[in-house]
Amino acid sequence: MTTVICPYCFDRAPAARLPYRCLMLTTGVRGSSACQAERDDTWAEFMGPTVPPALRMRGPVFAPPRRVHGRRVTGSRADCPDCGVSTPVRVCRRCHSDFPSEYCDHDSRIIALVGAKASGKSTYVSVLVNELRHRVGVAYDASLAAMGSETQRRDQEMAEDLYDRLRLPDATRPAAMGFNDPLLYRLSLPSRSRFGHGSRHTTLVFFDAAGEDLKSAEAMDRYTQYLSAADGIILLVDPLQLGSVRDQLPPDDGPPLPVVETPPQQIAADLAAQLRAHGRGGARGRVGTPMAVALTKTDMLRSLVTPHTPMLRNATHRGGLLDEADRQAVHEEVRSLLEGxxxxxxxxxxxxxxxxxxxxGLSALGAPPPAGAPADAPKSGPQPLRIEDPLLWLLGRRGLLPVRKPGRTTAKGAGA
Structure with a gap:
């Protein structure tokens, strides 16, 4: 039985037990009028006090049918018991948030994206999505589609702002100002088996925590359920937050250095403490959730690294494989920098x-914003460096992408 993780409150439930929401349409199925909207206080309380009273009125929620004519119901639609109109809209049994079409049909991978304020989380997601659809998508024969009207709207806005208007995304709003909807995407990858070639679909859930909510363990507790449900965590570390890096950068006319926020070491310690408190710690106290730690804005570090560093060139992804030797080389390079x-x-x-x-190590833009316009992207547009590496590593850890091990010329493909 498929288990569905709500991308909003992260409740786990069998797909067959998820409620439905009536579409409130008139079809004359039973010769009656359409259902009327009802107060959905469960959803409104989850969303917070800022929800206007009018928006609390939504289509009635009803339990899934157990059996029809003696047979167990397993389809993705159900008839409303009052008006008889068929609906595909499934909702979370805990928070009553609507799930996008097809969300309950595929396995989901929740990717936690965290980092201090000004570490570039919003820009990172915008550029990552674009690369997965183009350069990286070509390398892995993959496709990426936004799921649900809200993600589709924000996806279009992000692309227009960054790639058409060359404007950087606004900062993520703190949790105190309202709920931040996750971004939902369907990632389709080729699957090969003894039965032939096909496609394997996975839902990616990106949840962006505002930097202000990571200043202490108490504030970060807002995201505990999200973090404990994550299949992998990407922690973005802005090297410009480190005093030793700021002191070594050459003086020039570049953009001003960001205000120093919560130290990345403290964020990492708080993350681990929260996850251990909710059962994600192992026998030795170490958290088992895969952690991808990425230095951002590596384009600003050219004067501090060797000219031939692998951080300043994209991986080739030759043959649609993750190169483990390449990952290890970057890992050792970043570790050496941190030690210094x-x-x-x-x-x-x-x-x-x-x-x-x-x-x-990655750069979402490939170059710093213009000195006189820090909210703008470079005039050439984003030219990212290794933006995809953390996510691809996490997918490879879950067996969703084939990996080329050091010393091997081939690798077993995902779904083989």
Whole structure:
């Protein structure tokens, strides 16, 4: 039986037990009028006090039918018991949030995206989605589609702002100002088996926590359910937050340095503490959730790294395979940099707290914003460096992408 994880409250439930929401349409199925909207206080209370009274009125929610004519119901639609109109809209039994079409048909992978304020989380997601649809999508013969009207709207806005208007995304609003909807995408990858070639679909859920909500363990508790449900965590670390890096950067006319926020070492420690408190710690106290730690804005570090560093060139993804040797080379390069910048304090913290961790270096834009317009993208548009590496590593850990091991020329494909 398929288990569905709500992308809003992260409740787990068997797909067959999920309620439905009436569409409130008139079809004359039973010669009656359409159902009337009802107050959905369950949904409104979850969304918070900012929901206007009018929006609390929604289509009636009804339980899934157990049996029809003696046979168990397993389809993706159900008839409303009052008006008889068929509806495909499934809702979470805990928070009554509507699920997009097809959400309950595929396995889901919840990707937690965290980082201090100004670490570039919103820009990272915008560029990552574009690369998955183009350069990276071509390499892996993959496609990415936004799921649900809200993600489709925000997806279009992100693309128009960043790639057409060259405007960077606004900062994520803090949880105190309202609920931040996750972004839902369907990732389709080729699948090969003894029965032939086909496609394998996975739902990716990106949840972006505002930097203000990570300043202490108490504030971060708002996202505990989200973090404990995650299949993988991407922690973005802005190297410009580190004093040793700021001191080494050459003075020029570039954009001003960001205000120093919560130290990444503290964020990592708080993440681990929250996850251990909710059962994600192992026998030795280390968290089992895979942790991808990525230095952002590596384009700003060119004067601090060797000219031939693998961080400043994209992986080839030759043959549609993840190159493990390439990942290890980047990991060691970033580890060496951290040892020089903070005596390895962040790396030691991560190594103690997370059993499955890898370091990455990336740049969402490939160049800093214009000095006189820090809210703008470079005039050439985003030219990302290794933006996809953390996500692909997490997908590879879950067996969704084939991996080329060091010393091997082939690898077993996902779904083989």
């Amino acid at each position: 910048w903070d005596s390895g304090a962040l790396y030691r913290q991560l190594e103690r707290d997370f059993a499955d961790m890898s370091l990455f």
